[in-house]
Every structure is written in structure tokens, then in C-alpha cells.
Amino acid sequence: MSLEELFERFTxxxxxxxxxxxxxxxxxxxxxxxxxxxxxxxxxILAPALAGSRPSNVFxxxxxxxxxxxxxxxxLRKLSERAQDKVIFSYVNCRQNDTSYRVLAELTRDLGTRIPFTGLATSEVYKRFVNALDRRGRIMxxxxxxxxxxxxxxxxxxxYFLTxxxxxxxxxxxxxxxxxxxLKFTEFLDARVKSSLGEEELVFPPYTARELEDILRQRAAETFVEGALTAEVIPMCAAIAAKQNGDARLALDLLLKAADIAERDEAEKVTSEHVRQAQREIEKNVTVDVIKSMPLHVKMVLIAIYLLEKEGARNLTTGVIYNKYLEITKMLGMDPVTQRRISDIINELDMSGIVNARVVSLGRYGRTKVIRLSTNVKSIEEGLQEDLFMLGVTEMVTR
Ligand SMILES: Nc1ncnc2c1ncn2[C@@H]1O[C@H](COP(=O)(O)OP(=O)(O)OP(=O)(O)O)[C@@H](O)[C@H]1O
Ligand SMILES: [Mg+2]
Structure with a gap:
């Protein structure tokens, strides 16, 4: 295809x-x-701010x-339209701003005062925030x-400071x-912080398949040319996402990816086959990302299981995996963790669905746990690519 044709197609x-x-x-x-x-x-809960009184905290x-x-x-958008500048609203995403310093710098900036990215003592940042806020004489x-x-x-x-x-x-x-x-993170909270933050609580239940369908239809009406989706596309995306804890983001992702695939294939319409393809792509990406972000020792355990299976071993026990793990850490000159910890790691891998651990009875020899990979090997190899490379297991890297 010439560039001309390519651009033509996009315009x-x-x-x-x-x-x-x-x-x-x-x-x-x-x-x-x-x-x-x-x-x-x-x-x-937030409306009292319009009348100048402090709303309860909400969890x-x-x-x-x-x-x-x-x-x-x-x-927030509706309230701030109504409040004009009588109330200060500040939204911070703590995945991007995950230190006290960053959070306070963001909040202070929303008050119109700049704080350098680094360099101040945290106590100084706290002080500047309090001063900046009090000067405004507003509800924030x-x-x-x-x-x-x-x-x-x-x-x-x-x-603690903000509450x-x-x-x-x-x-x-x-x-x-x-x-x-x-919810687990609340275990790390000081009891006073916990009760203060939870003055009011709001729970968001998972969406059902029917609800997801409505959400998708509403978004689809804004997104697609009329008639671009075959009838089964939306119910299918909704059903798949409903099984995954009623996740609207997944439902929307599936729909978008399916439509992108259809467009790429120059199809007339988006069909169920496009949705299936999108589903396969998304599942693969999720596993790969999960593996990539694992802590080092967890990866080493996964590598041990992967290599053992590659060598043809079946019905792996914790002991066998531990020995392989010791071999790997030795090769890399790393300090190994204990077998007890490996056992915990195997449970974690089991919970995330990457391996499957099953307790089997050995008759009068008691019971033992057997472990196997439960994800497709391609995703595991892709997720572990750099680590396998480090180990000199290079054949899949050149794959
Ligand atoms: N009722 C709804 N109507 C329309 N779109 C929705 C609805 N609920 C969620 N969405 C859309 O679904 C996606 C995910 O929603 P949102 O980001 O609010 O999830 P969340 O609960 O914040 O998830 P997380 O815990 O992962 O941050 C967003 O694109 C959002 O616009
Ligand atoms: Mg969110």
C-alpha cells in the first residue's frame, strides 16, 4: 500500500x-x-458545601x-458548575501521585500556589498547604x-494529616x-484515619449483564455509525464482562477493540467473531502485564515451574519447585528465600490463576499439593521474556 493510499483511507x-x-x-x-x-x-453528601458547610468525608x-x-x-463537575468558585474541588489520582509529597504538591497547586517537584521537607509542604488553604477561606x-x-x-x-x-x-x-x-489496604490505616475517612460510605456493586448492555448501548450510540454493529455484539461484550466481576471498563474495551479489528480488516460491520478476537487479545495482555509486574522472587518461582514443565516434569510438588528455584537463584547469584515463603508464593500464583495448585491424596502416604501452569505458555514466555533472557534461556527470545 502506498502512503497516499494509507492516508486516503484514514481521511x-x-x-x-x-x-x-x-x-x-x-x-x-x-x-x-x-x-x-x-x-x-x-x-x-457533598451538597452542604454549596451552603458553606463542610461535607462529611466519604469512603x-x-x-x-x-x-x-x-x-x-x-x-464533581455538576457541583462545581453550581458552586462557581465558592468551593474548591481537587481530584488526585494516587496511582500517578503515590507519595505524600506528590499529593500535597498537587493539592497546593489547585489552590493556586506552586510547590517545587522535590526538595522541600515534607513538614514544610504540609505548612504551605495549610497556609494556602486557609488564605482562600473556602471549603475544599x-x-x-x-x-x-x-x-x-x-x-x-x-x-492522617488531611483528616x-x-x-x-x-x-x-x-x-x-x-x-x-x-478493601485490604484499610488494614494499613490508623484506626482514627479509618473511622474519620469512613464518616460516610458508598458501595458500588458490580454491574449485571443487563446493566452493562445498557451502558454499552448508550456509549455505542455516540460512537458508531448506525448499523455498524451486528445485533449480537453488545450482548456478547456485556456477557463476557459480567462474568469478569461486572467490569464496565472491560466491556467498553472489548467493544472498542472488536470495532478496531473490524475496521482494520475493512469489514462492513462488527461481528461476534471480532469480539472473540478482541477477547483473546485482551486476556493475553492482562496475563502478560500481571507477570511483568511481579516481584522478582515470584517471577523466579514461575520460571522454575515453567522450566520444569518444559523439561517434561509433571505433578510438581513444592519441594521439587523449591529445588529448581534454588538452582536458578544460584545461577543468578541471588539470595534465595525460604521454602515456606515459596509455598506462599505458589498460593499467590494460584490465586491469580497463573498456576493451578491441587491437593491430591497419596493414600496411606498422606496428601500432597501438585502444581501446574494454568495459563498458555506464550503469555508466560512473553511476560518473562527479559528474565528468561537473563538466565540464558534464549530460544524463546529469538522466537
Ligand atoms: N454507569 C455507567 N455508564 C456509562 N459508562 C460507565 C458507567 N460506569 C462505568 N462506566 C465507564 O466504564 C469505565 C470504567 O469506569 P470507572 O473508571 O468509573 O471504574 P472504577 O470503578 O473507577 O474502576 P477502578 O477501580 O478500576 O478505578 C469508564 O470508561 C466509565 O466511563
Ligand atoms: Mg477508578
Whole structure:
């Protein structure tokens, strides 16, 4: 294909898309089906800010893709339209800003005061934030989204500070909204922080397949040329995502990827086959990403299992895996962890679905656990590529 032809094709009207951006993850739609309760509840909690009184803190919890971020941003947008500049709204994503310093720098910037990226003592940053906020004489509503990332990386100091800051303020007040999909992190919270953050709680249940269909139809109407989807496409994306904990993000991803594949193949319409292809691609990517982000020793255990199976071993026991793991760490000059820890790691791998561990009875010899890979080898090789390379297991790298 010549460049001319390529550009021509892109400037031509797409047969499938009317406005592809409407399916991208950061687009907040003008209407959120099946979340009117949560929208209303959150708005009710925050509305006192319009009258100059401090709203309660809110803790928002729900599995991934249940609309927490979308609902919160939607309510903030509506409120800030109404409040003009009487209320200061600040939204911080704690995955991108996972230290106390970064969070405070973001919040202070939203108050119109700049803080250098690094270099100040944290106590100084705290002081500047308090001063900047009190000078404004306003209510400030702070949203810390994906708050578990912050706490896991940097502890709960900044939360402790933010939940008690009102004691130090004279003419301003602060409310805090914490959002997470990981309830486990609350174990790391100081009891006072926990109770203060949870003055109000909002739970987002997973979407059902029917609800996901409605969400997809509404987004599809904005995204696609009429008639570009065959009838089974939306129910299929919805059904697949409903099985994965009712994750709307997955449903939307599937739809977008299926449509991209259809467009790439110059198909007339998006069909169920495109959805199946999209599903395969997404599943593979997820596993690869999970493996890539594993801690080193977890990877080494996975490599041990992978190599053992490659050598033809079956019915692996923890002991056999541990020996292989010791070999690997020795080759790399690393200090090994204990067999006890390896056993925990195998359980973690089992829970994430990458390996399968099953307890079998050995008759009068008691019971033992046997372990095998339960993900396709290609994803494992792709996820471990760099580590295998380090080990000199290069054949799959040149694959
Ligand atoms: N009721 C809804 N109507 C329309 N779109 C929705 C709805 N709920 C979620 N979405 C869309 O689904 C995607 C995922 O939602 P969102 O980002 O709010 O999930 P989340 O609960 O914040 O997940 P996570 O815990 O992973 O951050 C977004 O693109 C969002 O716009
Ligand atoms: Mg979110």
C-alpha cells in the first residue's frame, strides 16, 4: 500500500466509527445508566458545601470498573458548575501521585500556589498547604482516587494529616473522598484515619449483564455509525464482562477493540467473531502485564515451574519447585528465600490463576499439593521474556 493510499483511507469516512473518542477510558459520558442512586447519594453528601458547610468525608468502595471514578467526576463537575468558585474541588489520582509529597504538591497547586517537584521537607509542604488553604477561606473537597496505591507506597501520614487538618484551619474547611477497589489496604490505616475517612460510605456493586448492555448501548450510540454493529455484539461484550466481576471498563474495551479489528480488516460491520478476537487479545495482555509486574522472587518461582514443565516434569510438588528455584537463584547469584515463603508464593500464583495448585491424596502416604501452569505458555514466555533472557534461556527470545 502506498502512503497516499494509507492516508486516503484514514481521511475517508469510517464505515464503523462516528466518533471513536467516545469509547476511550477517560471520557465521562453525560449520563451514567444504573448509577443514579450513587450519583444522588454522593451529591447529597457533598451538597452542604454549596451552603458553606463542610461535607462529611466519604469512603467509596467497589470492584474495578464499577463506575466509581466516572460517578465521582460526574458529581464533581455538576457541583462545581453550581458552586462557581465558592468551593474548591481537587481530584488526585494516587496511582500517578503515590507519595505524600506528590499529593500535597498537587493539592497546593489547585489552590493556586506552586510547590517545587522535590526538595522541600515534607513538614514544610504540609505548612504551605495549610497556609494556602486557609488564605482562600473556602471549603475544599479533595478526592483521592485509587487511594490504596498511596497507602501501600507511602503509608497513611498524609491521610492522617488531611483528616485532622480542620483543627488547624480558621477560615477554610476540608472534606476528603477516598476511592478504592481494594478493601485490604484499610488494614494499613490508623484506626482514627479509618473511622474519620469512613464518616460516610458508598458501595458500588458490580454491574449485571443487563446493566452493562445498557451502558454499552448508550456509549455505542455516540460512537458508531448506525448499523455498524451486528445485533449480537453488545450482548456478547456485556456477557463476557459480567462474568469478569461486572467490569464496565472491560466491556467498553472489548467493544472498542472488536470495532478496531473490524475496521482494520475493512469489514462492513462488527461481528461476534471480532469480539472473540478482541477477547483473546485482551486476556493475553492482562496475563502478560500481571507477570511483568511481579516481584522478582515470584517471577523466579514461575520460571522454575515453567522450566520444569518444559523439561517434561509433571505433578510438581513444592519441594521439587523449591529445588529448581534454588538452582536458578544460584545461577543468578541471588539470595534465595525460604521454602515456606515459596509455598506462599505458589498460593499467590494460584490465586491469580497463573498456576493451578491441587491437593491430591497419596493414600496411606498422606496428601500432597501438585502444581501446574494454568495459563498458555506464550503469555508466560512473553511476560518473562527479559528474565528468561537473563538466565540464558534464549530460544524463546529469538522466537
Ligand atoms: N454507569 C455507567 N455508564 C456509562 N459508562 C460507565 C458507567 N460506569 C462505568 N462506566 C465507564 O466504564 C469505565 C470504567 O469506569 P470507572 O473508571 O468509573 O471504574 P472504577 O470503578 O473507577 O474502576 P477502578 O477501580 O478500576 O478505578 C469508564 O470508561 C466509565 O466511563
Ligand atoms: Mg477508578
Amino acid at each position: 475517508l469516512q469510517s464505515r464503523i466509527f462516528k466518533d471513536r473518542d467516545k469509547l476511550l477510558p477517560d471520557y465521562v459520558p453525560g449520563d451514567l445508566p444504573h448509577r443514579s442512586n450513587q450519583v444522588l447519594q454522593l451529591a447529597k 467509596i468502595y467497589g470492584l474495578t470498573g464499577t463506575g466509581k471514578t466516572a460517578v465521582t467526576k460526574y458529581v 473537597v479533595v478526592v483521592l482516587d485509587e487511594i490504596d496505591h498511596l497507602v501501600k507506597k507511602s503509608g497513611d501520614d498524609v491521610l 485532622r487538618i480542620n483543627e488547624q484551619l480558621t477560615s477554610s474547611r476540608l472534606s476528603l473522598i477516598g476511592i478504592t477497589n481494594d
